[in-house]
Amino acid sequence: MLNITAIVLLSIMAFVIWYVIWYYGNVRRYPPGPMPIPFFGNVLQLRRYNTHKQFEEIADKWGPVYTIFIPLPTVIITGLEEMREALLKKGSFTIKGFSMIL
Template identity: 40%
Template sequence: MFLVVASFLVCATALYLWLFYEKVRRYPKGPTPLPIVGNLLSVNFRKLHEELSEYSKVYGNVFTVWLPMPYVVITDYEAIKEAFAKKGEDFSGRCNSFPDSAFQNVENGGVIFSEVI
């Protein structure tokens, strides 16, 4: 019986990991997230603007940060203009569920954590 339960748990964990990293592949490159927590353990929220600036040097003008849900960060003016002016409907709204809502009033959060009213 123990062997059956252990086998099931191993298979379920492997399936979860495979599905999680398949989802990660669909987004722009960024720091590799951990399952469940994403990049929460590696991001310094007190200096978020510096952290995002460093990521843009490594991953380019468009990258994804998982907190633990994916946030696509755009740092290039032309890409921002295209995203919000030409494809505004695709980028409107913010997630309003925990843990995302806990970070919306973070200092130096800028637009990434702002709430649309």
């Protein structure tokens, strides 16, 4: 018979494995961007200072629309034409959830 410690450890391991599979399956729904780490997102990959310069570097690599996870998914739009399309043509999408325009 398994003791309670083994059952708890197996349950935690099963949850972590399920969460990682679910997390990376969920990541594919968003625009491309740097690969996030489960539970942390891209927070560990971002610099503390000059973050705006790092966002420019990410935009150079991934394009004017990309997603970072801090730890929730955040879609960053850096191109003017893409911003017009998102806010004016498809503005109904910006109402869902929390939106911040910088």
